[in-house]
Amino acid sequence: QVQLQESGPGLVKPSETLSLTCTVSGDSISSYYWTWIRQPPGKGLEWIGYIYQSGNTNYNPSLKSRVTISIDTSKNQFSLKLISVTAADTAVYYCARWGDGFDFWGQGTMVTVSS
Amino acid sequence: QSALTQPASVSGSPGQSITISCTGTSSDVGGYDYVSWYQQHAGKAPKLMIYEVSNRPSGVSNRFSGSKSGNTASLTISGLQADDEADYYCSSYTSSSTLVFGGGTKLTVL
Secondary structure (H helix, E strand, O other), X not given: OOEEEEEOOOEEOOOOOEEEEEEEEOOOOOOOEEEEEEEOOOOOOEEEXXXXXXXXXXXXXXXXXXXXEEEEOOOOEEEEEEOOOOHHHOEEEEEEEEEXXXXXXXXXXXXXXXX | OOOEEOOOEEEEOOOOOEEEEEEOOOOOOOOOOOEEEEEEOOOOOOEXXXXXXXXXXXXXXXXXXXXXXXXXXXXXXXXXXXHHOEEEEEEEEOOOOXXXXXXXXXXXXX
16 A cells, blocks of 8 residues: 655744655655645645656646755655745645546645744 | 636535536646546545546545536536535646646535
8 A cells, every 4th residue: 555654844934945755655656756735724735746756847837936846766755845935835735646646645744834 | 827616615415416517728627538536524635536537446435426528527426425525626637747726615415
C-alpha cells in the first residue's frame, strides 16, 4: 500500500520560505507524477504543481513565480519550496500521487504564516 | 487558469440520488478524459472516488458514478447514505499540462 507523509515547519514568518518534504513508502518514486496541493482554512483545494522522476515539473500559473518542486529518488522523497510567503499561503498542504487521478494522499500538514 | 465551476451545495434524502456538475472549457474538461472526483470529510484528506470520467477505484461503492458531456462532467450518487455527507471536488487535466480543481460542493443528507 502506497503511503505519503508530509513533514516540515508548521509556522513560517511572512516574507520567508515555506519548505515541506513528502516521504513516499510502498512504491518507488521513480514512476508516476508527484504533486503538491493545498487547502486554505474553510476553502477549496488548489493544485500547486507536480514533478516526474526525470525532474520534469509544471506549476499552477498563479504560483509559478514562487514555487519550486524537487525530487530525491535516492530517499524516495519530493519537496516543495514556496518563497516570499504571506498570510494568504496559510493552508493545509497535501502531497499526493498523480496516477489514476490523485489516487494516494498524505494526511496533510497545516502551515501557518504569521510573525 | 480558472477553477472549474461546481454548485456550492446540493442536498438529498437517504435513498435518493443526487448529481453534482463540474463545468469547465474545451481546454480542460471538454478536451480530455482526465476528469476525477474526490470526497472529503471534515478534517480528512480527500479520497479518490472516480477517475478518467467514469472509472471507480477498487473499494469505492458502485453507488458512485461519473459521466461527461461536452464541457461538463457529472458525479451521481445513488441510494444516498448519511456517510455520503461531505465535500466533493472535481479535477481535470488541462491543455497547459496543468491540473485544476473545482470550487467544491457541500453535500447535505437531509
